[in-house]
Amino acid sequence: MLSFESDYVEGAHEKILQRFLETNMEKVTGYGADPYCESAKAKIKKACACPQAEVYFLVGGTQTNMMVISTMLKPYEGVIAARTGHVSVHEAGAIEFHGHKVLELPQHQGKIQADELRAYLESFWQDENHEHMVFPGMVYISHPSEYGTLYSKQELEALSDICREYKIPLYMDGARMGYALMSRDTDVTLPIIADLCDVFYIGGTKVGALCGEAVVFTKNNMPAHFSTLVKQRGALVAKGRLLGIQFDTLFTDDLYYRISRHAIEMAELLKRGLRQKGYRFLLESPTNQQFIILENTEAERLKEKVVLSFWEKTDENHAAYRIATSWATKKEDIEALLELL
Amino acid sequence: MLSFESDYVEGAHEKILQRFLETNMEKVTGYGADPYCESAKAKIKKACACPQAEVYFLVGGTQTNMMVISTMLKPYEGVIAARTGHVSVHEAGAIEFHGHKVLELPQHQGKIQADELRAYLESFWQDENHEHMVFPGMVYISHPSEYGTLYSKQELEALSDICREYKIPLYMDGARMGYALMSRDTDVTLPIIADLCDVFYIGGTKVGALCGEAVVFTKNNMPAHFSTLVKQRGALVAKGRLLGIQFDTLFTDDLYYRISRHAIEMAELLKRGLRQKGYRFLLESPTNQQFIILENTEAERLKEKVVLSFWEKTDENHAAYRIATSWATKKEDIEALLELL
Amino acid sequence: MLSFESDYVEGAHEKILQRFLETNMEKVTGYGADPYCESAKAKIKKACACPQAEVYFLVGGTQTNMMVISTMLKPYEGVIAARTGHVSVHEAGAIEFHGHKVLELPQHQGKIQADELRAYLESFWQDENHEHMVFPGMVYISHPSEYGTLYSKQELEALSDICREYKIPLYMDGARMGYALMSRDTDVTLPIIADLCDVFYIGGTKVGALCGEAVVFTKNNMPAHFSTLVKQRGALVAKGRLLGIQFDTLFTDDLYYRISRHAIEMAELLKRGLRQKGYRFLLESPTNQQFIILENTEAERLKEKVVLSFWEKTDENHAAYRIATSWATKKEDIEALLELL
Amino acid sequence: MLSFESDYVEGAHEKILQRFLETNMEKVTGYGADPYCESAKAKIKKACACPQAEVYFLVGGTQTNMMVISTMLKPYEGVIAARTGHVSVHEAGAIEFHGHKVLELPQHQGKIQADELRAYLESFWQDENHEHMVFPGMVYISHPSEYGTLYSKQELEALSDICREYKIPLYMDGARMGYALMSRDTDVTLPIIADLCDVFYIGGTKVGALCGEAVVFTKNNMPAHFSTLVKQRGALVAKGRLLGIQFDTLFTDDLYYRISRHAIEMAELLKRGLRQKGYRFLLESPTNQQFIILENTEAERLKEKVVLSFWEKTDENHAAYRIATSWATKKEDIEALLELL
Secondary structure, three states: OEEOOOOOOOOOOHHHHHHHHHHOOOOOOOOOOOHHHHHHHHHHHHHOOOOOOEEEEEOOHHHHHHHHHHHHOOOOEEEEEEOOOHHHHOOOOHHHHOOOOEEEEOOEOOEOOHHHHHHHHHHHHHOOOHHHOOEEEEEEEEOOOOOOOOOOHHHHHHHHHHHHHHOOOEEEEOOOHHHHHOOOOOOOOHHHHHHHOOEEEEEOOOOOOOOOEEEEEOOOOOOOOHHHHHHHOOOOOOOOHHHHHHHHHHOOOOHHHHHHHHHHHHHHHHHHHHHHOOOOEOOOOOOOEEEEEEEHHHHHHHOOOEEOEEEEEEEOOEEEEEEEOOOOOOHHHHHHHHHHO | OEEOOOOOOOOOOHHHHHHHHHHOOOOOOOOOOOHHHHHHHHHHHHHOOOOOOEEEEEOOHHHHHHHHHHHHOOOOEEEEEEOOOHHHHOOOOHHHHOOOOEEEEOOEOOEOOHHHHHHHHHHHHHOOOHHHOOEEEEEEEEOOOOOOOOOOHHHHHHHHHHHHHHOOOEEEEOOOHHHHHOOOOOOOOHHHHHHHOOEEEEEOOOOOOOOOEEEEEOOOOOOOOHHHHHHHOOOOOOOOHHHHHHHHHHOOOOHHHHHHHHHHHHHHHHHHHHHHOOOOEOOOOOOOEEEEEEEHHHHHHHOOOEEOEEEEEEEOOEEEEEEEOOOOOOHHHHHHHHHHO | OEEOOOOOOOOOOHHHHHHHHHHOOOOOOOOOOOHHHHHHHHHHHHHOOOOOOEEEEEOOHHHHHHHHHHHHOOOOEEEEEEOOOHHHHOOOOHHHHOOOOEEEEOOEOOEOOHHHHHHHHHHHHHOOOHHHOOEEEEEEEEOOOOOOOOOOHHHHHHHHHHHHHOOOOEEEEOOOHHHHHOOOOOOOOHHHHHHHOOEEEEEOOOOOOOOOEEEEEOOOOOOOOHHHHHHHOOOOOOOOHHHHHHHHHHOOOOHHHHHHHHHHHHHHHHHHHHHHOOOOEOOOOOOOEEEEEEEHHHHHHHOOOEEOEEEEEEEOOEEEEEEEOOOOOOHHHHHHHHHHO | OEEOOOOOOOOOOHHHHHHHHHHOOOOOOOOOOOHHHHHHHHHHHHHOOOOOOEEEEEOOHHHHHHHHHHHHOOOOEEEEEEOOOHHHHOOOOHHHHOOOOEEEEOOEOOEOOHHHHHHHHHHHHHOOOHHHOOEEEEEEEEOOOOOOOOOOHHHHHHHHHHHHHOOOOEEEEOOOHHHHHOOOOOOOOHHHHHHHOOEEEEEOOOOOOOOOEEEEEOOOOOOOOHHHHHHHOOOOOOOOHHHHHHHHHHOOOOHHHHHHHHHHHHHHHHHHHHHHOOOOEOOOOOOOEEEEEEEHHHHHHHOOOEEOEEEEEEEOOEEEEEEEOOOOOOHHHHHHHHHHO
């Protein structure tokens, strides 16, 4: 059975497992104070060209969004996000569970627009009753977005400028960061992100790790006693090496970039093949998630041989399906899929 | 440098790492619906002799305590625990952060006593103002306790009887469960625990896993939509295989028991050696944590060669230190430590 | 200075103050167990023709919404509301602060539509990923709405039917309930509301009381130990007589209805006058809140002589302003206002 | 039936009700921005000899404790209190519901001791694992305490010094503040409290008001957007005049002090009478709450003629009962009670 269900269906890059084996019996202290975490943090700061960055490792994406948002917002603030943002829809209300409203803006292929953000903020501060409303306290964007799309450098600068004007942090969810950085259609690099965002995370779970996300606070703005706040939410890992070793490996010899590039190449191979066969796409995605439109009976037929993700109905007879490539996708799998279609 | 700092200073049992390697490129679905989780659950239910049990894997101990307690309590309830319980002292207020009071009872070498529990419950229900107080909604015990001590079967039965009388669940924190089960001074088995407790967890992090705890709900009492509640607290792992493979391996061929027994044997070797040398203990611990009393200058001298955990001052010139053996402790290390003392 | 700023700018109906004086030195027990609360509850149950109703008095509207919603929802659930609902916009995020998402539906003159509600619920339950989403657990409506509009009996029945089909409670925010019941354009009575809604509240603060709202649970569905939950949120009033006496007075000799009818009559007088003078309205409101469109320079001029509430810009030169009549509005004030316009 | 059940069994001082009547039809703006709130704040600041004070009116005591503690603590902090403190025992877990642990110290007739406070703080900061514990972030004291006892100026200074040394606020719960200030055995005045405490509240509910407490932040330390935080917790009153008029009246012509002194005089009359009759007390209380020890059969007999509050069993045949005088207690009632005993 072929599967393009998601970018987390395989285990971890084999180099990570090898490092686990090599270092297994070393005795190291817990809770992230081990040398692997230290080394990984140094490498990430270097990759971000951001020596003052504070890096913290967490286990998963929703956990990271919840940690960052709930510890950086003041109690009377909410976070602005696209209506389709992961925090708005697919985190089981984790932001609200931790006491904060998600203030939704319209989405444009998964992205928010600077002019709509500005209008929202202006309108809030002009409202005479705003003391009875939730204050906008942060802007959340995902890059790539949930639709695989990317912000351009110019778009990011525009959002960043507005955030600075209104003195609220810009936060980037980089669950699939590698696939953004390695897209051929981007002018946004990790140092640019570190410059324009106040906080972001580099996703591991979907880019070669068994688990793990690296949060980067770029402006000396990590909340005080962050580790205690992490513990309090049950998110502190005793064996910090689990996360340190993985990120240390991913940021050695450009492994993170190389495996991300591979996923992009596989997506390109797929796109070319699909176009040749005349398939339509829901939108133009420059990253590892591709959204193909299938006729319902064909989708039904495919189900028996390949796992895709149903995305949304497009008309009575068609629906969009997501095909996700990853660091682990094999060329043969793409060819087999194209064969099937 | 020798280290007996804790039972989580090494990585994972090598069989676990081997299983990671062997299964790495299999494509499996996420969020705990993979075949490894299924297999591990079946083995745990069998080990508990509890076919109706519901098993759920989480990442760490504080996370597990927070999940179980905050989802099983009603909003007006708190959890009863020993004053020295992990939830009372060392979880950065995770229980209170999630809205519930820890109702503290006196501790006796880390344990609570049935008569004091009963007196507390009676007194609460007799109080005319109890509608203005926090209702006792659960009893939390740790086994082994934070002092390495164990409840006898009779003690557990007494607690369990009271809980049933008052219709509140008995919850056992088994972060070091293996070391309890394999102690030579216990008459408590996993099936007995499954019978007497309403919910408990089998610790992985401190007993051979890289991370992971297995929660067991024994009375068809797993909270509805538990997975959504886990997601909401940021505790849901995308690659459920990370946890499933580890517990499947630990519960294959009695591995969990065998490595736990090894830690007990190492603790016994240590105890014999220390007794021969005339050392005193803070208390008699039948498990892998030993609490030795050191004269301050000796403790100072040892610091340069071995890592122990400072526990508490016992008088002006002495203090208790914890020495933890584990699944990974080598006989040579025990001998080296005895040599140093 | 004239003021039509809101329906809470005066104190309390004089009969309430008289009752305070008459009963002042009687010694009664606290926390709502006094005879005035008992009497008021009995009168409200009778007015609702709902003998099994459970009535609870709280201090204010946001407090009541927060109490009802946060205690009736399960932790994985959110509340469905119109995008313009009070809970969505003007409660400083009280619902989210207490851990729950407001799931927003489009608004139609402040109301939600049954077909859109049904579509939302259907879509949620069909979504394969709904375990990662916030479950719809309640429907919130305000009657009158924030725009002064009313649900017809048929509309209410349609919403109620859907809620019963999906087994979620229908909750009506009746901050201005009296003005709804006494409108000439309604076929909805208090017994109908008690029949169709699972819980609602009868507003006191905006209808003649100094403070106070009466929550009515109609289906034996008051959350267990509700009083403890109220205390826990700091909402329990020691001198329950403060609320009991007010509602007992309001529900004696139809006072609540009579003063509400007066506000409606004042609004009608105003509307007639405004129409004669050729003023336009933002929408047709059958209750005590009227939304008049003013040219900007006229609005500026009026500011010095009368307080109105700015509502929203309608074009470059015009904006809508709210004029609220109340139980306390005098005919002379309406005439003076018409004079000014 | 006589009643000494509590100090909140009567309504409000008649001057307050008169002011309600006199001002009833004035149109004033809502949410505490009315002239009565302004005037009351000015009078309280003057009474505190603290011109920089920020005063905020809330409805009840638990609400006030919850508001002050949950908005002044950082998320990783808890509040230190006596084991018998109101926040520890009788607020249904309101502090924990809002996410914070109550860190309990031993009580000495309801009070905490400076040396035990210092030892607690020293021990916390010396603990190597304190990042895994709840940080002490505030000290809570009640004055009078729940046992009617008072801190001396010297005791308050000692607590205040420690709090300043450790940079945490000292918070005084003054639910019965008037009875403390007017005791004959105190050297503590309102200006001294304003000087030594960082925040405190002046109780209205138990000292002549229908409801209401006045929080005083003395060091320019009112949390930002406090009003929004109050709204978010459902504690904002629309008709702020309800609170403003009451405190304005209480702080006009020393009314608050005069009625408090009356309660003290009534308590003294009672004490003298009881002593003459040979009754014993649980402890020596210099305020309006007296704790008398009664033989069980006498207590049983009294129940039919007078309401007292059961406090605690003192031996098999005796128990302590609380007799509370108040601003409203009549001399005849004291005499009638003495007659009965």
